[in-house]
Amino acid sequence: GSRNFGDGDSVTTSPILSDAIASAVVVTASGSKYYLQSKDAAQKAVAEAKEAAAAEKRAAAERAVQEKAAAAAVAEDKRVEAQERRAAAAEAQRRDAEERKAAQEVAAEQRRQAQEQKKAAEEAKKAKAEQQKAAAVAAAQMKRQEAERKKAAAAAAVQMKRQEVEQKMAAVANAAEKKKAAALKAEQAQKSVQQAKPRATISLFGLGRRADDDDEPMPARKPPPSKRVSSAPRGVPTISGWAQNRDGSVSGKIFGSSSFSDGESITTSPIATDAADGAVVQTSSGSKYFLEPKAAKNAAAADKVAKAKEAAAKRAAEAAERKAAAAAQAVAQAEERRKAAEEKKAAAEAQRAAARERTDAQNAARATAQQRIADKKKQQAAAAAKAKKVEKVEKVVKEAKPRSTISLFGLMLKDDDDDVGPPRTAPKQSAPVKIMTKAPRGVPTIEAWKQKRDGSISGKIYGSPNFTDGEIVSTSPILSDAVTGSVVQTSSGSRYFLAPGKSKTKAAAAKKAEKVIQVAKPRASISLFGGGQEEKKAAAKKAEKLIQGAKPRASISLFGGGQGEKKAAPPKKQQKKAPSGVPSLARWKENDDGTVTGFISGSSSFDEGERVTTSPIASGKVTAGQVVRTGSGSKYFLS
Numbered sequence: 001g002s003r004n005f006g007d008g009d010s011v012t013t014s015p016i017l018s019d020a021i022a023s024a025v026v027v028t029a030s031g032s033k034y035y036l037q038s039k040d041a042a043q044k045a046v047a048e049a050k051e052a053a054a055a056e057k058r059a060a061a062e063r064a065v066q067e068k069a070a071a072a073a074v075a076e077d078k079r080v081e082a083q084e085r086r087a088a089a090a091e092a093q094r095r096d097a098e099e100r101k102a103a104q105e106v107a108a109e110q111r112r113q114a115q116e117q118k119k120a121a122e123e124a125k126k127a128k129a130e131q132q133k134a135a136a137v138a139a140a141q142m143k144r145q146e147a148e149r150k151k152a153a154a155a156a157a158v159q160m161k162r163q164e165v166e167q168k169m170a171a172v173a174n175a176a177e178k179k180k181a182a183a184l185k186a187e188q189a190q191k192s193v194q195q196a197k198p199r200a201t202i203s204l205f206g207l208g209r210r211a212d213d214d215d216e217p218m219p220a221r222k223p224p225p226s227k228r229v230s231s232a233p234r235g236v237p238t239i240s241g242w243a244q245n246r247d248g249s250v251s252g253k254i255f256g257s258s259s260f261s262d263g264e265s266i267t268t269s270p271i272a273t274d275a276a277d278g279a280v281v282q283t284s285s286g287s288k289y290f291l292e293p294k295a296a297k298n299a300a301a302a303d304k305v306a307k308a309k310e311a312a313a314k315r316a317a318e319a320a321e322r323k324a325a326a327a328a329q330a331v332a333q334a335e336e337r338r339k340a341a342e343e344k345k346a347a348a349e350a351q352r353a354a355a356r357e358r359t360d361a362q363n364a365a366r367a368t369a370q371q372r373i374a375d376k377k378k379q380q381a382a383a384a385a386k387a388k389k390v391e392k393v394e395k396v397v398k399e400a401k402p403r404s405t406i407s408l409f410g411l412m413l414k415d416d417d418d419d420v421g422p423p424r425t426a427p428k429q430s431a432p433v434k435i436m437t438k439a440p441r442g443v444p445t446i447e448a449w450k451q452k453r454d455g456s457i458s459g460k461i462y463g464s465p466n467f468t469d470g471e472i473v474s475t476s477p478i479l480s481d482a483v484t485g486s487v488v489q490t491s492s493g494s495r496y497f498l499a500p501g502k503s504k505t506k507a508a509a510a511k512k513a514e515k516v517i518q519v520a521k522p523r524a525s526i527s528l529f530g531g532g533q534e535e536k537k538a539a540a541k542k543a544e545k546l547i548q549g550a551k552p553r554a555s556i557s558l559f560g561g562g563q564g565e566k567k568a569a570p571p572k573k574q575q576k577k578a579p580s581g582v583p584s585l586a587r588w589k590e591n592d593d594g595t596v597t598g599f600i601s602g603s604s605s606f607d608e609g610e611r612v613t614t615s616p617i618a619s620g621k622v623t624a625g626q627v628v629r630t631g632s633g634s635k636y637f638l639s
Contacts, residue, residue: 014030016028022037137317150306151303169276232256236290249270370591437485444463446498446499447459456477458474459472461473476587583606586598594616595617596622617630
């Protein structure tokens with residue numbers, strides 16, 4: 001029951017101040033109190049303590065078993081949870097794999113269907129070409145059959161006409177024979193009458209007989225019959241389209257003669273035999289000719305026409321076949337040319353993209369190197385300017401008379417006397433500014449804006465098609481005053497609305513500076529000299545400390561005002577736009593190597609707004625509104 005010892009610990013007390021009696025409370029010399037139990041009570045207490053310790057041990061064992069069981073349950077839960085997570089992950093992977101496989105199968109099926117459709121289209125096209133070819137062949141066959149039918153009909157008509165002509169010729173020949181016989185008899189009768197003696201008796205019987213009843217015709221008057229053949233004998237010329245003249249000669253076109261050209265028109269000597277179709281006649285000079293039948297000529301002409309039509313139909317069919325083949329070949333060649341053009345275009349586009357990437361990488365590397373060089377030069381210039389200022393202060397302090405008063409205002413170099421830093425821009429002519437509550441339609445808005453020393457505006461842009469809303473941009477130098485709620489225009493022609501809000505302009509900075517000057521005491525001065533060189537050294541150190549802590553390009557007068565700022569020269573009139581045919585460079589800057597980097601417009605060799613770097617400038621003043629010429633002869637207008 002002690003807070004300082006464990007139950008059952010063996011202890012020895014300080015000397016007690018009373019008798020030691022069982023079941024009594026004793027007090028030690030140190031003031032501690034103890035209750036002295038009897039031995040039975042002590043044994044009983046020890047037994048109870050042992051029993052309590054055993055119970056506690058059993059309870060601890062039970063707790064350990066429970067904790068072990070709980071830990072096993074937690075481990076089992078974690079194992080089951082991990083197994084479930086693994087199973088879920090495996091199931092998700094399996095589903096993903098099945099989805100990918102299904103997508104691949106769908107894509108393969110689509111490709112297969114596309115190939116089948118393409119194959120079906122090609123087969124349909126081929127079948128259509130074959131059908132057209134078969135139709136052309138069938139049409140040619142029909143034309144050929146029609147030509148043959150017409151040829152057969154023409155041949156039959158020629159045969160019939162030949163037969164009719166032969167019948168007519170036979171009838172005409174018979175009538176001519178009869179007429180000749182009658183004329184001969186009449187002539188004989190007249191001759192008999194003239195030769196008869198006066199009052200003689202003349203028998204008239206037999207004078208009126210027909211030619212076929214005459215037993216003795218006059219052979220001397222009748223020409224010998226001609227020999228008829230189907231074709232001209234060998235070596236005998238043919239006369240086509242012949243006609244017999246009154247003197248007995250024959251005229252026509254001759255063929256197969258060694259003395260005349262084929263188709264030449266001739267007239268023979270009088271013939272000694274009958275002139276008839278298909279006859280071989282002989283002239284009085286002994287020449288022989290075959291008289292071509294007129295009907296045969298007509299049949300030959302019809303046959304020739306039929307053959308010509310058949311040849312024309314055949315040529316038309318062949319031409320149709322050639323035309324179809326040429327059309328198919330032209331379609332295939334056009335498809336090949338289109339594919340080649342697409343491949344060439346894709347290759348050219350890839351080359352242009354690679355070239356653009358290389359150019360961008362080169363420009364970025366060049367810009368990074370130039371920026372490092374510029375930063376290094378700027379740091380060197382700032383260090384040189386600071387050293388120059390310190391040197392000037394030390395010189396002023398050393399040359400000052402003892403216990404003289406030195407004004408620190410104007411001690412540092414003025415802006416127009418400082419050779420370090422970018423050139424100052426000429427003051428702009430102020431113009432009336434129109435204040436608006438919101439941006440006009442189509443004019444981007446710049447929020448949280450501020451104007452830089454070069455006249456440009458930087459801030460977050462909104463409502464521009466070329467930038468993301470909220471993107472931080474920096475404009476070209478503006479041509480008017482930067483006033484909240486106004487629309488300003490840059491030197492490149494872009495317009496922006498300067499939104500009200502948190503902004504810092506030159507006018508605000510000037511107003512703040514003016515307020516500071518008004519609060520300061522006029523021409524405040526600090527006396528650094530209390531006599532002796534130690535005070536001068538202390539003053540020099542203090543001035544140097546002030547100069548080092550001063551803001552860059554601040555002006556401090558050492559002697560109460562110093563030289564005022566130089567009067568700014570009137571601004572030079574600048575060109576507002578580039579001359580005709582000269583590209584413009586906007587948002588340009590001059591590099592250390594004499595080149596100029598900017599965004600080009602109006603060039604036939606570059607895209608509008610592309611960032612380029614020129615060759616070193618050989619002539620022309622590198623200022624805004626001027627035209628410069630590079631060493632290679634190219635001209636650029638600096639907007």
